[in-house]
Amino acid sequence: MKTKSVIVIGAGVGGMTAAIHLAKQGMHVTVLEKNSHPGGRCDRITRDGHHFDTGPTLLVMPLLYEAEFAALGVPLSEMLELQRVDPTYHLVFDDGSQLALTSDLKDLYEQLEAMEAGSFHAWMRYMQEGSQHYHLGLQKLVYPDFRRAIDFFKPGLLPLLYQVKPLTRHYANMAKYFKNPRLKAAFTFQDVYMGLSPFEAPATFSMMPYTELAHGVWYPKGGMYRLAESLYAVAREAGVDFVFESTVEQVAVDKIKARGVLVDGQLLQADVILANADLPYVYQNLLPPDGEVQSLSRKRFSCSVISFFWGVDQPYPMLQPHTLFLSDDYQANFDTIIKELSLPANPCLYIHAPARLDPSMAPPEQDTLIAIVPVGHLSGNGEQDWGAIRDEARQQVFHRLRTLGIFDLQAHIKFEITFTPLSWRKRYNLVKGSTHGLCHNLTQLGYFRPDFRHRRYRNLYFVGASTRPGTGLPTAMISGRQSARRILADLKI
Numbered sequence: 001m002k003t004k005s006v007i008v009i010g011a012g013v014g015g016m017t018a019a020i021h022l023a024k025q026g027m028h029v030t031v032l033e034k035n036s037h038p039g040g041r042c043d044r045i046t047r048d049g050h051h052f053d054t055g056p057t058l059l060v061m062p063l064l065y066e067a068e069f070a071a072l073g074v075p076l077s078e079m080l081e082l083q084r085v086d087p088t089y090h091l092v093f094d095d096g097s098q099l100a101l102t103s104d105l106k107d108l109y110e111q112l113e114a115m116e117a118g119s120f121h122a123w124m125r126y127m128q129e130g131s132q133h134y135h136l137g138l139q140k141l142v143y144p145d146f147r148r149a150i151d152f153f154k155p156g157l158l159p160l161l162y163q164v165k166p167l168t169r170h171y172a173n174m175a176k177y178f179k180n181p182r183l184k185a186a187f188t189f190q191d192v193y194m195g196l197s198p199f200e201a202p203a204t205f206s207m208m209p210y211t212e213l214a215h216g217v218w219y220p221k222g223g224m225y226r227l228a229e230s231l232y233a234v235a236r237e238a239g240v241d242f243v244f245e246s247t248v249e250q251v252a253v254d255k256i257k258a259r260g261v262l263v264d265g266q267l268l269q270a271d272v273i274l275a276n277a278d279l280p281y282v283y284q285n286l287l288p289p290d291g292e293v294q295s296l297s298r299k300r301f302s303c304s305v306i307s308f309f310w311g312v313d314q315p316y317p318m319l320q321p322h323t324l325f326l327s328d329d330y331q332a333n334f335d336t337i338i339k340e341l342s343l344p345a346n347p348c349l350y351i352h353a354p355a356r357l358d359p360s361m362a363p364p365e366q367d368t369l370i371a372i373v374p375v376g377h378l379s380g381n382g383e384q385d386w387g388a389i390r391d392e393a394r395q396q397v398f399h400r401l402r403t404l405g406i407f408d409l410q411a412h413i414k415f416e417i418t419f420t421p422l423s424w425r426k427r428y429n430l431v432k433g434s435t436h437g438l439c440h441n442l443t444q445l446g447y448f449r450p451d452f453r454h455r456r457y458r459n460l461y462f463v464g465a466s467t468r469p470g471t472g473l474p475t476a477m478i479s480g481r482q483s484a485r486r487i488l489a490d491l492k493i
């Protein structure tokens, strides 16, 4: 039988994972990537000996990575040298008080009880619920392939309505556990990873704080970009061809089939086209306009972030690997980001100091710092002044650092690189500059999330954050495996 060919548009984590699975089944796979290197949002900038992971900085859900690497035929332990980050986060509140989320239970007990009597026991109950949400969520919502509506709307899934609380708001559910709003914030802020506010996210997402403490937050030696490099090496080994600086301008289609893709005006043909570029972008920019474009434009998109990458001429050891400043105006913070698409007056923000975990991330006696400030995505009405918003965000970071006794950072910054929502759109073709793609609200999850296969063009498939199961690196690997499985099943390979 003739070898089937696949063109993958984009060398993100999802695209590379799918490419490996397809190549291992004997398909001829070519990945076309607009940028000069693999990884997509899992990206890296190096300058003057400072290494910045510009996208993901947290390796969470390690068991999923283990399973996905095993499915690729390579043990995770051979690919990445992982160390556990404990405490996972140092939370800093407006008055400078702190909470270190640690798996050292005696230490956590003392910290929680100091904030609210009885809260340690409540936290244990919350973890129990998170564990149930994690295990059932993965088993019933993440791993199954919802090809048809009947696969999703079946009586067997009805108990999930109370087992994983999809209809209860996450923040409201916290009242069952804590009174102190800071504790409610400490165990819900992770919803922002899904592009959601805890005030609207389903309580199902308590799975995140659960897995972060139960299974750990990890860090690969050499930084998160090692994941992209590992997948690239495995893909090359499996025979996948990569062409970098190769932008797909169009998916060429006839009535019900994709014929190939246009690059520099040239048609490159393949039996299957697999788009790893963000799904809404593919519909809007690479395919002929149809009703789906309108329907996608009505969908909700995740928020964006402004990131500052600083090469600093002296170390700041008081900054732990992951420091999170949580604002007491917690609800206003999310409302401004999600409803007003702007920067909150007193934003929650995150600082990553990778040299605390791996000294090689900064030159000796210096520091590499990343500050991430969540903001609204691009509004499309041209009213957002991103230069001014970026400058305000930078001042907010310096302001918050003062609560940790850091007053002189500005004077020690050797260079700064910044990403705004405009950068995210330009670098990775993310619609609205949404860092996590389509948002993960109830009506955009599971069967409701865009399928792996295009409805009309039967050999056009999707993989990555805006298709199923959703955003995140381990999820992108799951998406890659599931999408490849669908292609192989449709081709009867």
Ligand SMILES: Cc1cc2nc3c(=O)[nH]c(=O)nc-3n(C[C@H](O)[C@H](O)[C@H](O)COP(=O)(O)OP(=O)(O)OC[C@H]3O[C@@H](n4cnc5c(N)ncnc54)[C@H](O)[C@@H]3O)c2cc1C
Binding pocket: 009, 010, 011, 012, 013, 014, 015, 032, 033, 034, 035, 038, 039, 040, 041, 042, 054, 055, 056, 057, 058, 059, 060, 246, 247, 248, 249, 276, 277, 278, 305, 427, 428, 429, 435, 436, 463, 464, 465, 466, 470, 471, 472, 473, 474, 476
């Ligand atoms: C700031 C930030 C922080 C994050 N933090 C975390 C974290 O801590 N932990 C975690 O697990 N996840 C995190 N994520 C999410 C995670 O990075 C993404 O969910 C994941 O990397 C998405 O992978 P993907 O396969 O969807 O593809 P993408 O990474 O989107 O890759 C798609 C590729 O397609 C290419 N492309 C686009 N258009 C074209 C075209 N026309 N022609 C050719 N190529 C094209 C792009 O350049 C890109 O390389 C974070 C994301 C961001 C942005």
